[in-house]
Amino acid sequence: MIAAVVVDVPSGSVNKTFDYKVPSEWETWAEPGMRVIVPFGPRKLQGFILEVKSSSPVKGMKNISEILDPLPVLTSELIELGRWLAENTLSFYITAYQAMLPAAMKATYEKSFQVLQPEKLPDTIAPLFLASSEINVNDVTKENPHLLQTLQSLSKEGVLDVVYKVKNKANKKKVKFVSLADQSLAAEILGQNQKKAEKQKALLNELLHRPPGEYLLQEILAETGASLPTAQSLFKKGILTIEEKEVYRDPFQGRTMKRTAPLPLTENQENAIKPILESIENHNHETVLLHGVTGSGKTEVYLQSIQSVLDKGKEAIVLVPEISLTPQMVNRFKGRFGSAVAVLHSGLSIGEKYDEWRKILRKEVSVVVGARSAIFAPFQNLGIVIIDEEHETSYKQEDHPRYHARDVAIWRGKYHSCPIVLGSATPSLETYARAQKGRYQLAELANRVHSNPMPEVTIVDMREELKNGNRSMFSLPLMDKLKEGLEKREQSVLFLNRRGYASFILCRDCGYVAQCPHCDISLTYHKRFGELKCHYCGYKESVPSVCPSCTSEHIRFFGTGTQKVEEELAKVLPEARVIRMDVDTTSKKGSHEKLLTAFENGEADILLGTQMIAKGLDFPKVTLVGVLAADTMLHLPDFRASEKTFQLLTQVSGRAGRHELEGKVIVQGYDIQHYSIQLASKHDYHTFYQHEMQTRKLHQYPPFYYLGLLTFSHLDLMQVVEASEKAASFLSKRLSPESLLLGPVTSPIARVKDRYRYQVMIKYKNEPKLRNWFEEIMAHFQKDKDMKELQITGDLNAQTLM
Ligand SMILES: Nc1ncnc2c1ncn2[C@@H]1O[C@H](COP(=O)(O)OP(=O)(O)OP(=O)(O)O)[C@@H](O)[C@H]1O
Ligand SMILES: [Zn+2]
Numbered sequence: 001m002i003a004a005v006v007v008d009v010p011s012g013s014v015n016k017t018f019d020y021k022v023p024s025e026w027e028t029w030a031e032p033g034m035r036v037i038v039p040f041g042p043r044k045l046q047g048f049i050l051e052v053k054s055s056s057p058v059k060g061m062k063n064i065s066e067i068l069d070p071l072p073v074l075t076s077e078l079i080e081l082g083r084w085l086a087e088n089t090l091s092f093y094i095t096a097y098q099a100m101l102p103a104a105m106k107a108t109y110e111k112s113f114q115v116l117q118p119e120k121l122p123d124t125i126a127p128l129f130l131a132s133s134e135i136n137v138n139d140v141t142k143e144n145p146h147l148l149q150t151l152q153s154l155s156k157e158g159v160l161d162v163v164y165k166v167k168n169k170a171n172k173k174k175v176k177f178v179s180l181a182d183q184s185l186a187a188e189i190l191g192q193n194q195k196k197a198e199k200q201k202a203l204l205n206e207l208l209h210r211p212p213g214e215y216l217l218q219e220i221l222a223e224t225g226a227s228l229p230t231a232q233s234l235f236k237k238g239i240l241t242i243e244e245k246e247v248y249r250d251p252f253q254g255r256t257m258k259r260t261a262p263l264p265l266t267e268n269q270e271n272a273i274k275p276i277l278e279s280i281e282n283h284n285h286e287t288v289l290l291h292g293v294t295g296s297g298k299t300e301v302y303l304q305s306i307q308s309v310l311d312k313g314k315e316a317i318v319l320v321p322e323i324s325l326t327p328q329m330v331n332r333f334k335g336r337f338g339s340a341v342a343v344l345h346s347g348l349s350i351g352e353k354y355d356e357w358r359k360i361l362r363k364e365v366s367v368v369v370g371a372r373s374a375i376f377a378p379f380q381n382l383g384i385v386i387i388d389e390e391h392e393t394s395y396k397q398e399d400h401p402r403y404h405a406r407d408v409a410i411w412r413g414k415y416h417s418c419p420i421v422l423g424s425a426t427p428s429l430e431t432y433a434r435a436q437k438g439r440y441q442l443a444e445l446a447n448r449v450h451s452n453p454m455p456e457v458t459i460v461d462m463r464e465e466l467k468n469g470n471r472s473m474f475s476l477p478l479m480d481k482l483k484e485g486l487e488k489r490e491q492s493v494l495f496l497n498r499r500g501y502a503s504f505i506l507c508r509d510c511g512y513v514a515q516c517p518h519c520d521i522s523l524t525y526h527k528r529f530g531e532l533k534c535h536y537c538g539y540k541e542s543v544p545s546v547c548p549s550c551t552s553e554h555i556r557f558f559g560t561g562t563q564k565v566e567e568e569l570a571k572v573l574p575e576a577r578v579i580r581m582d583v584d585t586t587s588k589k590g591s592h593e594k595l596l597t598a599f600e601n602g603e604a605d606i607l608l609g610t611q612m613i614a615k616g617l618d619f620p621k622v623t624l625v626g627v628l629a630a631d632t633m634l635h636l637p638d639f640r641a642s643e644k645t646f647q648l649l650t651q652v653s654g655r656a657g658r659h660e661l662e663g664k665v666i667v668q669g670y671d672i673q674h675y676s677i678q679l680a681s682k683h684d685y686h687t688f689y690q691h692e693m694q695t696r697k698l699h700q701y702p703p704f705y706y707l708g709l710l711t712f713s714h715l716d717l718m719q720v721v722e723a724s725e726k727a728a729s730f731l732s733k734r735l736s737p738e739s740l741l742l743g744p745v746t747s748p749i750a751r752v753k754d755r756y757r758y759q760v761m762i763k764y765k766n767e768p769k770l771r772n773w774f775e776e777i778m779a780h781f782q783k784d785k786d787m788k789e790l791q792i793t794g795d796l797n798a799q800t801l802m
């Protein structure tokens, strides 16, 4: 039997399978999708069996060294998906497969020296091998780096051997369980009148009073004050059984979840769920866009759709952006489906993630709630995928493999003939446009549940405030409302948009922000060169000392941090209790949850935070939402700036007045006339969509064009310029006349880790060979010896140009 194996070397020359012999004793065992260890040159590497076959034209095949899994970890579906993924994201097969599995399953490699001829060891080296005939290369490098060269030459002479080992990080957690082995013996000991057996008796007493069965040894010891040796001596006497068993690390241990029952759906929800249920019922693939305003009850529609999938014995994946994967969110799913739910997110330890993932593989759960990579959950009977907040940019992975979870979901939906539900209050333009064209079905929830009104939004012009002598970061209307909330004992949320901070220049008198004359994009301030620059076309100008629009001298970089806001609050509202949530206060594990719970329990009046408080939160007592700098993001060098601003303002406003109490939103900013702010305040997605589509069309951006992006980086500026120019001219000779080639220009982040970055951008509608051209360019420079240090990344559907 022959196994075709893809090995763990992410490189163009080995981006294919290699044939290995399967030793006859493993023939009944080896299957596609299993991890194996194989010899590769002098090394041993981890790999995946992609195929087993009976013959191979290859001569002198080596044997597989080891099979790591008792069962395939990649299903046949995932093997196929990995191929598609690698080809469409221009990444290596091995990278695609590794992205589908928990990090714990990726091998680490160890190299060590082993003594073959001890008598030939020189005196300088011999002491190293006193304790063992083998030493780890890493230990040598750490402790005796000067000996490394000698060791290497000794291995060339055959005195030492170099041994390569593959280490598996995936470890299972084992825990001891205890039970009574002999009830009558136990009773006997309890009856004896021995003083010193006090602890033994307590232990036995505890077990005798519990229903027969096994219990965590740790727990019984803690309960009775007995020690491990006490238990062990009872085990030796045959009174107890102690057994080690594998357990899952449970990040939700000890938490009681209130079970929830399905709510009777409103008429709107009934209409919205119809196309989803139909797709489930008819067993056909359909992508449904669930466009529902904040608080319209989208989650209940998800829950009931999942229920109908589970009723059919199938499984469900729910994707949630990392940032809104809060305990509150998870509880809504665990509360409905209990232990049938696995959770995958980056807050879990490597071991916890591995355990959650194995529950899926072993079919012990049927619902997964997780961030982007949960889309690869190895379900074999998938019945639905739900992507909540589908517009979130975090669904696109900005590293190899550069996949978008939405595309993977739709691929899997076709494979399993099941519905994909994209939910959002502010769908991405791409998605809404597809729904308009009929490629997706559109289901709308235009009102909040029980017709709660959308909160009233007031926009405050901070230029006016400044003119009237208010130099504080809080406008008068916001101060009034904050005070009112305090008096009424209601809660407020203050949101500070930190992205885009200090990178642009703003006139505090007229709101002027410097724009590129060619690209409709704000210019970015480069402090080092004292200039303003366009990251799309390379246009630059020097920093003005007075505002070009109103000649004011109040032209400066803009920015405030949450900490500063907190200090200000303490000055103007000393009686307010404030919880601050930002990267600093939530870095410790569990702190995120602790802060939210404290706020929910009414331990604070004001929740102050960044992006991380914008989404998914549902607090009944929140009546006021204040947005401190609504327009900062507008000036990022990003063609999605308006869309992101609209989305964010809508999400933040959605936190107010979701229950009985009426909500109010105050939005502060300088550039408040901008349509994304004006339309968000009116909760008018449709007009925003129309307006933004026109802008995108005019400037040839998605969804009218796809963006292809090649990024080059090199330590040497000349090399990177040369390579990117060559690539641009190669492409310009081949692209169809409808496509546009822009660049090469420096990347928005012009240098990372001392590497200069350049990019070439292609705006295209239909360029079926673009993938091949990108591959050709990459292969060309890989062969070029002078370009060894050059790195190229390609993206056929870039979401951002950073
Ligand atoms: N059919 C229903 N009957 C009664 N209450 C409902 C119903 N559906 C949803 N709700 C309640 O309405 C509130 C808002 O619903 P939900 O959070 O699902 O909205 P959403 O559209 O997901 O909001 P967002 O996009 O802001 O997260 C929740 O408290 C939910 O329990
Ligand atoms: Zn001005």
Ligand SMILES: [Zn+2]
Pocket (backbone or CB within 6 Å): 516, 517, 518, 519, 520, 534, 535, 536, 537, 538, 539
């Ligand atoms: Zn420009």
